[in-house]
Amino acid sequence: MTPAGRRLPPRLGQGWLVAPPAAYLFALLIFPIVLIGLYSVFLRTNLTGVVAVFSFQDWGRFFPASWGELPWRTSSPFWNTFVRSMGVTVVIALATTALAYPLAYFLAFGTRRRRSLLLLVVLAPFFTSFLLRVLAWQVMLRANGVFNSALWELHLRPHGEPVSWLINTWFSVGLVLAYAWVPFVALPIFVSMERIDRRLLEAAHDLGAGRLTAFRKVTFPLSLPGVVAGFVFVLIPTTGEFVTPQLVGGPGTYMFGQAIQDLFVGTASDWNYGAVLAVWLTVVVGLLMALSGRALTMDPRR
Amino acid sequence: MERLDRRDFLRGMAGLGGAALLTGCGAESGLKAAGASTGATGRPVHYPGQVGAEPDHLVIAEWPGYEAGGTKAQTYGLTAGRAYTRRFGASGLTYADYGNDDKNLNKMRAGERFDLLHPCVDYVQDYVDAGLVEPFETDLLPSFDRLYPQFADRGSLNGRQYWIPWDWGFGSVMYRKDKVAEADARGWELMWNERYAGKISMWDGGSTPVMVAGLLTDPPAQDIFHQTSDELERSRQLLIQQKPLNKFYWTSEYGDMQPAFKSGDIWITYAWPADYKAMGDALGYDKVAYMTPSQGKLAWVCGFMMGKGTQSPLHAHAYVESFISLAASANLVNLFAYGSSNASVTPAMVKDGRLARELDIGNPEAFGPPVHVERHIPNRAEYQEVWAEVKAS
Numbered sequence: 008m009t010p011a012g013r014r015l016p017p018r019l020g021q022g023w024l025v026a027p028p029a030a031y032l033f034a035l036l037i038f039p040i041v042l043i044g045l046y047s048v049f050l051r052t053n054l055t056g057v058v059a060v061f062s063f064q065d066w067g068r069f070f071p072a073s074w075g076e077l078p079w080r081t082s083s084p085f086w087n088t089f090v091r092s093m094g095v096t097v098v099i100a101l102a103t104t105a106l107a108y109p110l111a112y113f114l115a116f117g118t119r120r121r122r123s124l125l126l127l128v129v130l131a132p133f134f135t136s137f138l139l140r141v142l143a144w145q146v147m148l149r150a151n152g153v154f155n156s157a158l159w160e161l162h163l164r165p166h167g168e169p170v171s172w173l174i175n176t177w178f179s180v181g182l183v184l185a186y187a188w189v190p191f192v193a194l195p196i197f198v199s200m201e202r203i204d205r206r207l208l209e210a211a212h213d214l215g216a217g218r219l220t221a222f223r224k225v226t227f228p229l230s231l232p233g234v235v236a237g238f239v240f241v242l243i244p245t246t247g248e249f250v251t252p253q254l255v256g257g258p259g260t261y262m263f264g265q266a267i268q269d270l271f272v273g274t275a276s277d278w279n280y281g282a283v284l285a286v287w288l289t290v291v292v293g294l295l296m297a298l299s300g301r302a303l304t305m306d307p308r309r
Numbered sequence: 310m311e312r313l314d315r316r317d318f319l320r321g322m323a324g325l326g327g328a329a330l331l332t333g334c335g336a337e338s339g340l341k342a343a344g345a346s347t348g349a350t351g352r353p354v355h356y357p358g359q360v361g362a363e364p365d366h367l368v369i370a371e372w373p374g375y376e377a378g379g380t381k382a383q384t385y386g387l388t389a390g391r392a393y394t395r396r397f398g399a400s401g402l403t404y405a406d407y408g409n410d411d412k413n414l415n416k417m418r419a420g421e422r423f424d425l426l427h428p429c430v431d432y433v434q435d436y437v438d439a440g441l442v443e444p445f446e447t448d449l450l451p452s453f454d455r456l457y458p459q460f461a462d463r464g465s466l467n468g469r470q471y472w473i474p475w476d477w478g479f480g481s482v483m484y485r486k487d488k489v490a491e492a493d494a495r496g497w498e499l500m501w502n503e504r505y506a507g508k509i510s511m512w513d514g515g516s517t518p519v520m521v522a523g524l525l526t527d528p529p530a531q532d533i534f535h536q537t538s539d540e541l542e543r544s545r546q547l548l549i550q551q552k553p554l555n556k557f558y559w560t561s562e563y564g565d566m567q568p569a570f571k572s573g574d575i576w577i578t579y580a581w582p583a584d585y586k587a588m589g590d591a592l593g594y595d596k597v598a599y600m601t602p603s604q605g606k607l608a609w610v611c612g613f614m615m616g617k618g619t620q621s622p623l624h625a626h627a628y629v630e631s632f633i634s635l636a637a638s639a640n641l642v643n644l645f646a647y648g649s650s651n652a653s654v655t656p657a658m659v660k661d662g663r664l665a666r667e668l669d670i671g672n673p674e675a676f677g678p679p680v681h682v683e684r685h686i687p688n689r690a691e692y693q694e695v696w697a698e699v700k701a702s
Contacts (some may be wrong), residue, residue, distance in 0.1 A: 053419060054438055054690075083700040150574040169573070171507050175557045257557045258700070266701050273695035274515030276415035276690075 042287060046282035053278040054282050065283045085266055092263040093246065093291075095177060100241040103185045110189065111196035112226075115203075121146075129190045137187065141254045144183045148174040148255065183251050192237030196214070198292060199233025199275060202225065232303055233307030239299040243292055263288060353468060354444045365401040367624055370416075372407045372611075373563055373564040374583070377631070387644055389603040389637035393628045399498035401624075402462075408560075411515030411693060413520045417616075424619040425628060429611040430463045430533070431683040432474045434529075442614045449626040450631045452651060457673050460610050460650045463684075470674035473613045473629050474650035476641055479668070479680070480517065482600040483570070483580035483588065496603040497524055501547070503575055506554045510566060512579040513558035516692040517607070518699070520681070521579070522547045524604040534686050541695050548699040558700070582668050599667070605679030612650065642670055655661040 047052045049062040073080030079090040114125060132140060147153040152168040158164040172178055203226060212222040249264035256262070264285065270281030323379035342644055376382035377390025380399040394402070394635070405423065409414050410432045417423070428436060436442045445452045447470050453461070464472025482499055493502055498508055511518050522544035523530030525614075531542040556575050559566035562584055569575045570588055585599040600606075609614055613629045615622060618701035628655060633636060637660050646661075648670050656662075656671035676682050 053415075055418065084698045088701045117325070149572055167573070171556075174574070188693065202516040253560075258552045259557045261700050266697075267701065269636075269697055272412065272416065273697075274409065274411040274417075275693040276411070276418060277694070277697070278419075 014213075016040070016298045040286075043282045043285050043289075046278050047286045049279055052274065067281050068280060069287065073124050085263075085280075088261060088266050089263050089284075089287070090253070095181070095260075096242060096245045096248075099181050099184050099188075099245055100238050103188045103241045104180065104196075104238045105288055106185060106191035107189045108196055108230075109235065111193040111200060111230075114193070114197045115200035129193060133190070138250065140187065141183055141251055142188070144256055145174070148179055148182075158279060174255055175260070177256075177260050179255040180252050180260045180262075184245060184248065187251070188241045188245070191240045195240065196233035197234040199230045199236075203229045235299060235302045239295065243295060246286055246292055246295075328413060330598050333339075345615070346378055354529045354686040355445050356446050356449065356622040356626070358623065362626065363621040363623055365397050365621070365624060366403070367401060367619075367621055367628060368403045368422075369628075370405045370413050370423040372427055372523070375427060376404050377402060377628070378640075386643065388640045389632045390628065391631065392634065392637070393631035396627065397572060397624065402628075409514055410687075412437075414441075416680045422618065423616040424621055425625050426614050427475075427611055428472070428614055428617060429609045429683060430460075430472065430474070431609070431685050433464055433614070434685045435689065436614055437466050437471050440472055441617050443617055443619065443622065444471050444616060445473055446622075449623070450630050450633065452630060452635065455635070455653050456633065456650045458651050459673065460612075463610065471614060473520065473529045473633060473639075474610050475612045475629075475632050476645075477608065477610040477648040477650065477673070477676070478582045478646075479599075480581060480609060480683075483578055483585050483597055484598055484600065485570075485573075485576040485592075486598045487596045488576045494598065494600055496600075497521055499577055499600070500579070501525070501551050501554065502577075503554060506518045507556055508574075508576040509551075509554045510556050510559045510569065510575045510578040511551065512566075513700075514579070515696050516686055516689060517579070519544050520607065520683070522551075524602075524681075528534060529604075530594065534684055535688065536692075538691075541691055545695045545699060548695070549702045552699060552702065559638060575663060582647055582670075584665065585668075586646040601648065605681050608676055608685045609681060612649065646670060648673065648675075 031238060042051070046053075047065065049059055049064065052059045069083060069085055071083040071086050073082045075081050079087045081087055110129070114122060114129070145152075149155075150171075152173075152175055154168040155164070158170065159166045163169065207219055207225050207229075211225050217287070225308065247264040247267070248262055251269045252260045252262045252265055267281055267284045267288065269275055270277050270284065370401055370440075372478050374385050375387065375389075377394050377399070378388035379391045379394030380402050380433050382402075382404050404454060405421075407427055409417075410428055413426060413428065414432055417426075417436070418441070426436075426442075428607055437628075450473065451513065453473070455694045460474035460477065461470070463476060464470055479589045482494075482497060482570055484494055484499065488508070489505065491500065493504065499505070500511060501647065502509075505698055511521075519536070519541070520533045523533035523536050523540060526543040526547055528538065530544065536544060556569065557565065559569070562581070566575075566578055566580070567587055569582060570578060570584075571591055580588075580599070583597065589597045613632070615625045615629075632641075633651055638651035638654045641647055642649050642654055642658065643660050646668055648668075652673075654671055656665050661663035
C-alpha cells in the first residue's frame with residue numbers, strides 16, 4: 008500500500024501535464040507562424056520557377072512609399088486596407104461594448120429569478136452555426152428581404168424600392184458583427200459585475216450617493232476589467248474577420264482579413280505578400296493583447 | 310544559383326507566354342483533325358490495365374451546377390455524366406468547388422490534387438507548365454473525333470492532348486431591360502455608368518475584369534489578353550473608378566449573383582449565357598437582356614483536364630466521355646444555353662430556337678471577331694496583382 012498523499016515530484020508531474028497542449032500549440036500555432044514568417048521574407052515561396060532567397064521586398068511593398076494626406080490614402084493599397092479595417096474594428100468593438108453593457112447590467116442587477124433562463128436566451132444563437140446566422144441576416148437585409156418587405160407592407164416605402172444601404176455596406180457589416188459579438192462582450196462584463204460586493208453599493212447609498220453616483224463611483228469602475236476583456240474579445244477576432252464582409256459587405260467594405268485570404272486562396276496567388284500581411288496582423292494583435300493584458304491586471308480601485 | 314526576383318520572374322513568364330502565343334497562332338492557322346494523341350515532341354500516351362482494377366473514386370474540381378447526372382450534388386437537371394454514374398455508381402464521385410480558374414490553379418499549385426478538373430482554355434498552358442496535369446489517351450474517348458478541331462486543338466500541347474473541350478459560351482453584360490435605358494446599353498461602359506451606381510455587380514473573376522477594362526481604356530489595350538505595364542496601369546485605374554458603383558463583386562453565379570439579380574438588388578452584371586437563361590426564365594425575357602457590346606463579347610471554351618498522378622485514369626476517361634457524348638452535349642446546350650464542343654450538336658437540336666439564334670448556340674463560327682476568345686495570358690500574375698490591388702484600394 009502506498010502512503011496516502013504521496014505525489015510525484017511536482018515539476019515532473021506538471022511537465023507531463025503540459026506536454027500535450029504544448030505539442031499541440033507548437034504543431035498548430037508556433038510552427039505555422041514560423042512558416043508564414045519564412046514566406047514573408049521570401050525564404051519560401053509558392054511561385055514556380057523562382058529561387059527563394061531572403062528578401063524584405065514584400066515588406067517594402069506593404070509599407071507605403073509615400074504617405075498621402077490621410078493614413079488610409081497612401082501609395083500602398085494594402086496598407087490603406089489595414090488602416091481602414093483597424094478603424095472600423097475599433098468602432099465596432101466600441102459600439103458592441105456599449106450595446107452589451109446595459110444587457111450585462113440587467114443580467115447582473117435587474118433580474119434574480121429568471122437569470123439562468125435569460126443567460127440561456129443570450130447564448131441561444133450559438134447553438135446555430137455562425138455561417139448560417141450571417142446568411143440569415145443576408146435574407147433579412149437584401150432588397151426583397153424581411154426588412155424591406157415589411158416597409159413595403161406598412162406603406163412606409165413605395166413597393167419595389169428597397170432601402171439600399173441595408174446590405175453590402177459598413178452598416179450591414181457592423182450590424183452583423185455587433186450582433187455576433189454582443190453576447191461575448193456581455194458575459195465578461197456580467198461576470199465582473201457579479202463579483203462586485205453588494206455591500207459597497209449599500210455603503211455608497213448610506214453615505215448619501217444617489218443611484219447614478221453609486222454607479223459612476225462604484226459599479227462602473229469595478230466592472231471595467233470585464234469591459235476591457237469584452238472589448239478585446241471583439242477587437243482581436245474582428246481584425247482578421249473575412250466571412251462577414253464577404254457575405255454581407257460590398258466592394259467598399261473590403262477588410263484586411265479578406266485581403267489575406269485573397270492573397271493565399273483567392274484570385275491572386277501571392278503567398279509571400281499574403282504572409283507579410285498575416286505576420287503584420289499577428290504582430291499588431293500581439294501588441295493589442297499585451298496592452299489589454301496590462302489593462303486587465305491594473306487595479307481599478309487605485 | 311542566382312535569385313530571380315519577382316520582376317524578372319514576371320518578365321520571364323511574359324517572354325515564355327509570348328513564345329506560347331506564337332505557337333498558338335501557328336496552331337490556329339493550320340487546323341488539324343481532332344483525334345491525334347501523338348505529336349512532334351510528345352510520345353503517345355497509353356493507359357494500360359483494366360478499369361475494374363482501378364480505385365473507383367474520382368475527386369473532381371468542378372464549377373457548381375456541372376456535377377454528373379445521377380449524383381446528389383447535381384440539382385439543376387443536368388443529365389450529362391449519367392452514363393458514368395449508371396456504369397460505376399455515383400458514390401465514388403466527390404466534388405470540390407472549382408471557384409474560378411485563378412483560384413483553382415492557385416489551389417493546385419499549393420499542392421491540392423484532383424483526378425479531374427474543369428478549366429477553361431486560357432489556363433491550359435498554365436496547368437501544363439506547372440506540371441499539374443496528365444495527357445489524355447484520346448483513343449479511350451469514342452466521341453473525341455466528333456469534337457470541333459478548332460476547340461480540341463487548343464488542348465493539344467507538345468503533341469499531347471491535355472485538355473478535352475466540352476462547353477463554350479460568352480462573357481458579357483446582362484441587364485434589366487425594364488430598368489436600364491436602351492441608349493445606355495450599347496457596350497461594356499454600362500458597367501461604368503454612374504446613373505446605375507449601386508445596381509451593378511462585376512465578377513470577382515481575377516483576370517477577367519482586367520480584360521474587360523482593357524477594352525475601355527483610352528486608348529484601348531492593343532491585346533486585352535497581353536496588356537503591357539502601361540495598359541495594365543490604365544486598366545487598374547479604370548477598375549478603381551468602377552469599384553464604388555458595384556453593389557458587390559459577385560463570387561458565385563448561383564450563390565450571390567443570380568439571387569441578387571432576381572431580387573432587384575442589382576440590374577447590371579457580368580454574366581454567362583446560363584445566367585441569362587436562368588434569369589430570363591425567372592423574370593421573363595421582356596425584362597432581361599444579354600448584351601452584344603459594341604467592343605465585342607468575351608468568349609470562352611472550357612473542358613476537362615486530368616490531374617497529375619491520378620490513380621484512376623481509365624475512370625477519368627470514362628467520366629469525360631460521358632460528358633462529351635452527343636446526348637450529354639445536347640443536354641448541356643438545352644439546359645444551360647451554352648455551346649457544345651461536339652460538332653454533332655446542330656442548331657436544330659436546340660429546343661429554344663430564339664435563344665439558339667440570340668446566343669449563337671450550335672454555331673462555333675461565332676468564335677471570331679468582334680468576339681474576344683479568351684486565351685493564355687502570358688503575364689497572368691500581373692493581372693492577378695492588378696485585381697488584388699483594385700479590391701484593396
